[in-house]
Amino acid sequence: KQEVTQIPAALSVPEGENLVLNCSFTDSAIYNLQWFRQDPGKGLTSLLLIQSSQREQTSGRLNASLDKSSGRSTLYIAASQPGDSATYLCAVRNYIKGGGADGLTFGKGTHLIIQP
């Protein structure tokens, strides 16, 4: 059974710092990995999607990397801003041998606070 772990569980840093959020998964047979942002009491906003054949994806100040063989992904946030404060969730879409698809398996998230 796929398990996704995110470290750290919480992080508080001053504005302007660069930071890295970590995600690890136990089964490397994945289609893709997706990073989301969730604001309190709200739904999820997709940030980046990395296909299993890719190594990284970039969007603005965000860069996500994927090392499928070691079961790891990182989300790099450059020049953090108070508006980046949210919970960041990592999720993998599992590959099922012989076809078929699966829902996403999520980590518990990293609760990020950027201090003004």
Added chain:
Amino acid sequence: DTGVSQDPRHKITKRGQNVTFRCDPISEHNRLYWYRQTLGQGPEFLTYFQNEAQLEKSRLLSDRFSAERPKGSFSTLEIQRTEQGDSAMYLCASSLKAGPISYNEQFFGPGTRLTVL
């Protein structure tokens, strides 16, 4: 707004009552997913549809839960005889599967928060 929408946004009910939630996916998306999220946890997959066919159901989806997508557009999730443990945020997502290999990115709605008293 062309994103995923869910209705209602909040539902408070008494234990033992039935509740139904609705999800409208992004219009061209053929896949629709339901997830449940409890406080401090990541979302957990419940079930998904490709068009009107329900292709996968998690073991979390007990007999009291049923989901439908009759015309391949909107979907409903019904919980019968609600229990306090059903209190959670119920999230819907949609994606587009094109071709034999699916690289689909899932887009989420705002969720329905259920409180069972």
